[in-house]
Amino acid sequence: MKPSNIIDLNDRKAVEDFVNRFDYIICDCDGVLWIDKDVIPGAPQTLNKLRSLGKKIIFATNNSTKTREEFLNKLKTFGFVANLKELFPSSYTTAIYLQMIKFSGKVYILGSSGIAKELAKVHIESFGVGPDETPSNWSPGMADFDLDPNVKAVAVGFDNQLSFPKLAKACSYVKNPKCLFIATNRDETYPSSKPEVVVPGPGALVSAIETVTGRESISLGKPGTFFFDCIRYIHPEIDPKRTVMIGDRLTTDMVFGHNNGLKTFHVQTGIGTFEEMIDFARSDKSEDQLCVPEYYAKSLAQILPFL
Numbered sequence: 001m002k003p004s005n006i007i008d009l010n011d012r013k014a015v016e017d018f019v020n021r022f023d024y025i026i027c028d029c030d031g032v033l034w035i036d037k038d039v040i041p042g043a044p045q046t047l048n049k050l051r052s053l054g055k056k057i058i059f060a061t062n063n064s065t066k067t068r069e070e071f072l073n074k075l076k077t078f079g080f081v082a083n084l085k086e087l088f089p090s091s092y093t094t095a096i097y098l099q100m101i102k103f104s105g106k107v108y109i110l111g112s113s114g115i116a117k118e119l120a121k122v123h124i125e126s127f128g129v130g131p132d133e134t135p136s137n138w139s140p141g142m143a144d145f146d147l148d149p150n151v152k153a154v155a156v157g158f159d160n161q162l163s164f165p166k167l168a169k170a171c172s173y174v175k176n177p178k179c180l181f182i183a184t185n186r187d188e189t190y191p192s193s194k195p196e197v198v199v200p201g202p203g204a205l206v207s208a209i210e211t212v213t214g215r216e217s218i219s220l221g222k223p224g225t226f227f228f229d230c231i232r233y234i235h236p237e238i239d240p241k242r243t244v245m246i247g248d249r250l251t252t253d254m255v256f257g258h259n260n261g262l263k264t265f266h267v268q269t270g271i272g273t274f275e276e277m278i279d280f281a282r283s284d285k286s287e288d289q290l291c292v293p294e295y296y297a298k299s300l301a302q303i304l305p306f307l
């Protein structure tokens with residue numbers, strides 16, 4: 001049995017009431033619209049229908065592996081209507097943050113090309129993406145690499161070419177208290193097409209650097225409030241009270257919604273399950289209550305027949 005205050009969007013009345021409560025949708029991508037290279041059935045039709053009803057859509061993803069243009073291409077390939085101004089990957093919010101603080105210096109990236117390309121668009125130099133030239137059998141006795149004195153920030157994202165030397169370099173830069181330490185996001189895992197395969201997310205790398213250096217990162221992804229500040233910077237007219245956050249991850253998307261005064265809708269096509277939602281709802285801990293959505297559905301497609 002689910003707690004009665006969480007509404008299953010499985011009939012016309014519930015969906016109509018829901019849709020009348022918001023003008024803006026902030027929609028997560030991985031696990032809601034697609035899983036890796038596979039679109040989630042019915043997601044494009046549902047979002048496009050909501051758009052045709054006058055709802056404004058923001059695509060907000062902690063994923064920092066791509067640029068806005070690359071995400072736009074992916075959305076269009078899958079049949080979503082979208083435009084560049086609606087896209088907020090954490091690669092882009094990192095660039096906005098550094099611009100807002102008038103950052104000057106180079107950025108060492110433990111992450112993917114999306115961050116480097118978004119930084120380049122705002123004229124911030126960076127390096128570190130891709131394989132490191134230091135031998136992979138590098139050991140503490142070979143602590144012979146030079147640090148670039150112009151590096152004033154380290155940005156951490158999803159890095160599938162992580163190596164021990166790259167981690168050592170990131171930690172060495174962050175050890176300097178004058179170097180900014182930025183987590184594009186702290187997701188523990190990425191959605192996997194095989195449930196038994198666990199894909200570590202940037203949170204694993206951020207925690208490793210925090211453990212080594214004793215410093216805490218500045219987190220620019222969901223569930224932090226900075227991500228919403230970024231959206232508001234580009235869309236100042238957005239009203240949190242008339243906005244719904246749609247996401248699959250209870251510990252980031254739903255918390256992000258609550259932290260920013262948004263309505264919350266959990267779709268169970270990605271990381272967070274119905275059972276986890278119920279466990280959070282039954283918990284007495286206030287931090288667990290932040291993970292509980294107001295609405296849920298098995299998928300975005302579930303609400304389509306009622307729109």
Ligand SMILES: [Mg+2]
Nearest residue numbers: 028030031248
């Ligand atoms: Mg997700």
